[in-house]
Amino acid sequence: MADIKVDQAVAQDDLVIPLIDFSAFLSGTPAQKQQTAQAVLNGFQTAGFIYLSNHGIPASTISSVFANSAKFFARPQDQKNALSWYSPEANRGYSGYGREKVALPDEDTAALRAVPDLKESLEIGREGEPGMPNMWPPTEGDEDARVFKETMLAFHDTCKELHMELMRAIALGMGIDEKWFDGYTDVGDNTLRLLHYPGVPKSVFKRDDGQLQVRAGEHSDYGSLTLLFQDARGGLQVRSPKGTFVNATPIEGTIVVNAGDLLARWSNDTIKSTKHRVVEPPPKEDDGADNYPPRYSVAYFCNPNFEKVIEALPGTYEKTGKKYEGIKSGEYLVKRLTATY
Ligand SMILES: O=C(O)CCC(=O)C(=O)O
Numbered sequence: 008m009a010d011i012k013v014d015q016a017v018a019q020d021d022l023v024i025p026l027i028d029f030s031a032f033l034s035g036t037p038a039q040k041q042q043t044a045q046a047v048l049n050g051f052q053t054a055g056f057i058y059l060s061n062h063g064i065p066a067s068t069i070s071s072v073f074a075n076s077a078k079f080f081a082r083p084q085d086q087k088n089a090l091s092w093y094s095p096e097a098n099r100g101y102s103g104y105g106r107e108k109v110a111l112p113d114e115d116t117a118a119l120r121a122v123p124d125l126k127e128s129l130e131i132g133r134e135g136e137p138g139m140p141n142m143w144p145p146t147e148g149d150e151d152a153r154v155f156k157e158t159m160l161a162f163h164d165t166c167k168e169l170h171m172e173l174m175r176a177i178a179l180g181m182g183i184d185e186k187w188f189d190g191y192t193d194v195g196d197n198t199l200r201l202l203h204y205p206g207v208p209k210s211v212f213k214r215d216d217g218q219l220q221v222r223a224g225e226h227s228d229y230g231s232l233t234l235l236f237q238d239a240r241g242g243l244q245v246r247s248p249k250g251t252f253v254n255a256t257p258i259e260g261t262i263v264v265n266a267g268d269l270l271a272r273w274s275n276d277t278i279k280s281t282k283h284r285v286v287e288p289p290p291k292e293d294d295g296a297d298n299y300p301p302r303y304s305v306a307y308f309c310n311p312n313f314e315k316v317i318e319a320l321p322g323t324y325e326k327t328g329k330k331y332e333g334i335k336s337g338e339y340l341v342k343r344l345t346a347t348y
């Protein structure tokens with residue numbers, strides 16, 4: 008029986024992000040499944056990030072999501088403004104340029120805060136949660152809006168399944184029951200976020216103070232795992248153990264998956280929630296154009312079911328003690344979102 012082979016997607020400044028063929032987990036032999044689970048857990052324990060190939064989501068599904076996202080962001084600004092993000096509790100709706108500032112308040116971020124992130128986004132939560140409506144463009148008489156809603160709801164479900172599989176891999180890697188997390192992931196209290204970094208004049212990125220202009224400031228994610236779908240442009244950077252930012256270059260057909268703060272806490276800090284940011288990728292050569300082209304990405308932020316209390320996982324605290332109090336998943340997220348918006 009062949010051992011699985013794990014490639015390296017990124018290897019720079021002590022940051023090694025594995026490229027993992029997930030089909031060996033989804034449909035491999037028991038031994039291949041166990042080895043893949045180990046590789047997934049190991050990636051989250053060392054880099055906090057992995058790249059996943061053969062993850063089971065068809066390329067056509069992903070391109071349809073990107074096409075529908077681009078069409079949404081091309082709508083007139085007043086249509087998008089009518090769908091505004093309305094509360095941290097719901098975390099649903101549209102955020103225009105500069106609304107969210109992810110740079111952390113406890114850092115010296117006066118300079119960052121003065122320059123809003125150059126991006127807009129739409130957050131889509133679990134449909135049908137009472138009092139927390141998703142903000143859809145009105146579908147009546149608007150075929151694009153109807154298709155948009157249908158596409159995004161289906162994708163929300165598809166990504167929920169992948170989150171469940173990834174948490175099964177983490178469980179198997181940790182030596183606990185493969186289904187251990189299922190009761191924490193089956194509700195799907197997750198947020199699908201469509202992101203558009205608009206094309207901008209190159210002069211915007213030439214700042215007087217010589218600092219690098221970022222598209223999305225340095226931050227870590229809040230929940231359990233984030234599934235990140237990026238287009239071919241690049242710009243995502245991950246903080247290395249040396250403190251440098253390393254390019255997480257897009258690899259066609261892969262999803263970048265990173266662990267969030269709540270999973271780090273849940274694992275008693277044996278899993279890492281690694282900081283990352285989005286910058287304007289340096290042009291390969293100066294192409295003479297005045298504008299940088301736009302970038303689109305889709306992030307699916309996964310959370311443990313909001314009603315669940317999160318405290319140190321079996322196997323992570325017996326020798327060292329628990330570093331954190333238990334906290335309800337939903338309360339933790341609202342606390343973090345309240346600090347950001
Ligand atoms: O757009 C990206 O590639 C990353 C976005 C991100 O890190 C986030 O929204 O949390």
Ligand SMILES: [Fe+2]
Nearest residue numbers: 226227228283
């Ligand atoms: Fe992020």
